[in-house]
Amino acid sequence: MTDDQADWQPSLPLPSLSRVDLDALLQELLARVGAVMTSRERLRALLDAVVGIGSDLDLHSTLERIVQAACRLADARYGALGVIGPDRMLIEFINHGVTAQERADIGDLPRGHGVLGLLIEEPRPIRLHDITQHPRAYGFPPNHPPMHSFLGVPVRIRDQVFGNLYLAEKSGGEQFTQDDEDLVSALSVAAGAAIDNARLYAQAERRQRWLMAAAEITSVLLGEVRRTEALEFVATRARDVAGADLAMVLLADETGGNTSGGRLTVEVSVGGPGDAAGWSVAVDGSEFTEVLGRQQLSVVTDLATAADWPAPLSTGTALLVPLAVGGVALGVLVVAYRKDSVPIAEGLELAMVETFAGQAALALERARAQDEREMLAVVGDRERIARDLHDVVIQRLFAAGMQLQGATRLSGQPDVQTRIERVVNDLDTTIRDIRGAIFELRGPAQHSFRTEIRDLVDEAREPLGFRPALRIDGPVDTAVPDAQRTALLAVLREALSNVAKHAQAGAVTITVAIVQGRLSLAVRDDGRGIAAAAGPSGQGLPNMRARAVDLDGVCTVESSTAGTVVSWNVPL
Amino acid sequence: MIRVYLLDDHEVVRFGLREMLEREGDIEVVGESGSAVDATHRIPALRPDVAVLDGRLPDGSGIDVCRDVRSVDPSIKALILTSYDDDEALFAAIMAGASGYVLKQIHGTDLVDAIRRVAAGQSLLDPAVTARVLDRIRKGPEQPDELKDLTEQERKILLLVAEGLTNREIAERMFLAEKTVKNYVSSLLAKLGLERRTQAAVLASRLLNKR
Numbered sequence: 018m019t020d021d022q023a024d025w026q027p028s029l030p031l032p033s034l035s036r037v038d039l040d041a042l043l044q045e046l047l048a049r050v051g052a053v054m055t056s057r058e059r060l061r062a063l064l065d066a067v068v069g070i071g072s073d074l075d076l077h078s079t080l081e082r083i084v085q086a087a088c089r090l091a092d093a094r095y096g097a098l099g100v101i102g103p104d105r106m107l108i109e110f111i112n113h114g115v116t117a118q119e120r121a122d123i124g125d126l127p128r129g130h131g132v133l134g135l136l137i138e139e140p141r142p143i144r145l146h147d148i149t150q151h152p153r154a155y156g157f158p159p160n161h162p163p164m165h166s167f168l169g170v171p172v173r174i175r176d177q178v179f180g181n182l183y184l185a186e187k188s189g190g191e192q193f194t195q196d197d198e199d200l201v202s203a204l205s206v207a208a209g210a211a212i213d214n215a216r217l218y219a220q221a222e223r224r225q226r227w228l229m230a231a232a233e234i235t236s237v238l239l240g241e242v243r244r245t246e247a248l249e250f251v252a253t254r255a256r257d258v259a260g261a262d263l264a265m266v267l268l269a270d271e272t273g274g275n276t277s278g279g280r281l282t283v284e285v286s287v288g289g290p291g292d293a294a295g296w297s298v299a300v301d302g303s304e305f306t307e308v309l310g311r312q313q314l315s316v317v318t319d320l321a322t323a324a325d326w327p328a329p330l331s332t333g334t335a336l337l338v339p340l341a342v343g344g345v346a347l348g349v350l351v352v353a354y355r356k357d358s359v360p361i362a363e364g365l366e367l368a369m370v371e372t373f374a375g376q377a378a379l380a381l382e383r384a385r386a387q388d389e390r391e392m393l394a395v396v397g398d399r400e401r402i403a404r405d406l407h408d409v410v411i412q413r414l415f416a417a418g419m420q421l422q423g424a425t426r427l428s429g430q431p432d433v434q435t436r437i438e439r440v441v442n443d444l445d446t447t448i449r450d451i452r453g454a455i456f457e458l459r460g461p462a463q464h465s466f467r468t469e470i471r472d473l474v475d476e477a478r479e480p481l482g483f484r485p486a487l488r489i490d491g492p493v494d495t496a497v498p499d500a501q502r503t504a505l506l507a508v509l510r511e512a513l514s515n516v517a518k519h520a521q522a523g524a525v526t527i528t529v530a531i532v533q534g535r536l537s538l539a540v541r542d543d544g545r546g547i548a549a550a551a552g553p554s555g556q557g558l559p560n561m562r563a564r565a566v567d568l569d570g571v572c573t574v575e576s577s578t579a580g581t582v583v584s585w586n587v588p589l
Numbered sequence: 590m591i592r593v594y595l596l597d598d599h600e601v602v603r604f605g606l607r608e609m610l611e612r613e614g615d616i617e618v619v620g621e622s623g624s625a626v627d628a629t630h631r632i633p634a635l636r637p638d639v640a641v642l643d644g645r646l647p648d649g650s651g652i653d654v655c656r657d658v659r660s661v662d663p664s665i666k667a668l669i670l671t672s673y674d675d676d677e678a679l680f681a682a683i684m685a686g687a688s689g690y691v692l693k694q695i696h697g698t699d700l701v702d703a704i705r706r707v708a709a710g711q712s713l714l715d716p717a718v719t720a721r722v723l724d725r726i727r728k729g730p731e732q733p734d735e736l737k738d739l740t741e742q743e744r745k746i747l748l749l750v751a752e753g754l755t756n757r758e759i760a761e762r763m764f765l766a767e768k769t770v771k772n773y774v775s776s777l778l779a780k781l782g783l784e785r786r787t788q789a790a791v792l793a794s795r796l797l798n799k800r
């Protein structure tokens with residue numbers, strides 16, 4: 018061969034032309050080799066980028082790395098990753114190359130109109146010489162840096178389009194090439210996997226935290242549960258684990274959440290307005306109706322409009338989770354995110370929240386059962402004491418008093434009789450006091466007249482500085498109609514307030530009695546009398562008289578320097 | 590002579606009452622007992638003019654005793670003696686079909702006078718007050734208290750009780766067995782909290798009903 022060549026070469030007729038071709042070919046070969054080298058370098062860069070983005074499990078930093086890697090690979094000045102939300106608009110926009118100052122000047126982040134929207138509609142790579150010349154161009158907002166060359170590639174996670182990678186301004190004013198497109202497409206596949214990975218990891222981690230929170234509640238269950246503590250625990254954990262900004266526990270009132278006309282009260286609020294605890298909202302017409310009625314979790318886009326809150330709330334998306342035990346809705350757990358933040362609420366997560374809320378409801382139920390048990394124990398104790406007082410103490414005092422009274426007759430001496438009488442009177446007073454104590458121990462029925470009188474007298478204790486003595490004779494609860502009740506309470510209040518303001522009394526005795534078809538009230542004090550007190554003391558008297566006259570009754574006031582007696586009585 | 594029977598589970602109380610009454614000269618205590626069951630058997634046999642009955646007893650209630658006795662012999666008058674407050678005593682007296690009530694108080698309530706008036710055929714219960722109680726029962730479900738827990742049948746029987754009918758009379762009027770009426774009255778007493786049972790049980794049942 019070598020011989021042939023040696024012979025052949027000089028005999029070639031057109032050596033110069035071939036040389037030219039060869040040079041060109043060599044040039045091209047070299048260029049190709051260079052290109053291969055560049056491709057290899059870029060391939061290596063791609064691999065590095067893939068390894069880089071895959072090594073992080075935090076979703077946000079993964080997204081940032083993807084944008085950076087894409088810019089480096091395609092030699093672009095600007096890059097961004099738009100995350101598509103449930104409404105097919107961009108809900109997040111992570112960018113690179115735009116300074117913080119520029120970003121602030123631009124204002125609102127793109128939502129996905131114009132060319133960016135084109136990619137959302139048709140998730141296929143798109144390459145443009147000049148983005149501003151495209152028919153779908155929407156125009157840049159003021160203060161936006163100029164951009165022309167453009168490359169957009171969708172980022173998929175399996176079948177789902179997660180978002181789009183946008184690149185602009187290839188360096189040197191050049192256009193993006195097919196190679197750029199291929200590389201960035203390759204990167205986007207890797208990015209999809211990395212994002213998926215990070216998401217699954219985050220989900221697994223949150224799931225773990227929900228499980229831990231639920232387990233914590235279970236362990237709290239085994240100890241002693243205080244209602245408020247349990248509620249605070251539930252709210253705090255829910256907020257932390259969900260990564261939310263606000264968590265509230267609302268409990269249904271007595272009528273229960275299952276009936277209409279019910280109300281919910283905010284028992285505990287973490288991260289919300291300071292005064293939220295104690296708020297009350299109507300269930301009817303609110304988003305809570307379904308949550309309580311069907312005991313189904315509900316996601317609302319704006320908590321502020323979910324119900325008629327007493328004060329404005331500035332929260333966005335919220336989860337309304339029923340707190341239900343055995344088909345009875347006790348209330349609702351609300352977990353809300355700040356406006357414009359991106360809550361990650363997917364099927365799995367919602368199921369976890371529901372499980373957590375179920376545990377929480379169980380804890381509440383247990384706390385309630387414990388409270389109830391304690392209350393029953395207290396009531397049981399009081400009842401036992403009341404019964405002992407009634408069955409033993411009163412009976413003995415009564416028996417002793419009767420025997421003493423019998424003894425009075427045996428003794429002929431008047432002073433002995435007087436003394437015995439006094440002791441018998443004391444015994445009677447003691448029996449009355451005990452009867453009063455029994456009444457209080459038993460936690461009397463609400464709205465009974467007897468209770469109202471007692472409450473009023475108790476209230477007077479503070480302004481007077483001592484507790485007035487009270488004696489009630491007759492079946493006042495049964496025998497006194499409403500009008501007379503109201504009047505008597507008003508007169509008693511007036512009389513006590515006069516004593517407190519003007520009389521400078523050291524003792525007050527109140528007697529309410531039913532005698533011969535009339536209801537009578539007497540308020541007796543040992544103060545300085547009306548004459549000594551300044552003018553205004555008499556102010557209440559016309560009122561008291563009027564209240565007697567209205568009911569065909571009478572009101573008299575006797576006053577001396579030794580005290581005042583207000584006597585008021587009306588027919589029944 | 591007014592013949593009186595005393596029912597109170599405290600011997601000291603019976604002793605004191607007997608002493609006090611017999612001192613009067615016109616009153617004779619013909620029998621006494623500390624047990625509801627005992628009294629239910631002995632009172633109709635002894636046929637006193639007035640039976641003075643403690644409202645609550647360890648083995649039953651003075652109200653049941655009163656109703657049983659008066660079903661057998663409506664001519665026997667009764668007074669309920671109680672150490673609870675007037676409203677409860679009044680209601681107990683009405684439920685029992687008694688002629689009145691006397692609070693356990695040494696002064697202020699004159700048992701002797703009450704016995705004399707009742708023996709003479711008077712009722713110590715104010716008709717106006719009794720009417721108000723009847724009214725309250727009739728209003729039924731509007732009442733926010735224990736009365737609203739009663740069934741229609743129980744409410745009917747309660748009205749007849751409050752009108753002063755004996756168990757036998759109620760049984761005839763409602764075409765029921767006397768025993769059935771007796772059971773209804775017992776369950777009424779329980780529902781209205783007039784029998785010997787703890788408030789805790791009442792509260793417990795309320796709490797349970799609420800759920």
